[in-house]
Amino acid sequence: xxxxxxxxxxxxxxxxxxxxxxxxxxxxxxxxxxxxxxxxxxxxxxxxxxxxxxxxxxxxxxxxxx
Numbered sequence: 001x002x003x004x005x006x007x008x009x010x011x012x013x014x015x016x017x018x019x020x021x022x023x024x025x026x027x028x029x030x031x032x033x034x035x036x037x038x039x040x041x042x043x044x045x046x047x048x049x050x051x052x053x054x055x056x057x058x059x060x061x062x063x064x065x066x
Contacts, residue, residue: 008051016044 020040027033 005055009048012044012047012051016040016047019043 020037023036023040024033027036
């Protein structure tokens with residue numbers, strides 16, 4: 001894994017954690033905290049899937065052109 005990819009993935013993780021912590025601080029009940037936790041996890045998974053798809057598409061384009 002190259003340095004740029006690693007940095008981008010760490011940035012995504014940092015953003016997700018910051019969002020999660022801010023949401024949990026605002027949440028009052030355990031049910032709200034659990035719901036917000038699941039929402040943050042889903043958003044993080046979506047971001048990782050988008051990055052994975054972009055990387056695979058880029059690799060395919062490179063292979064196709066060469």
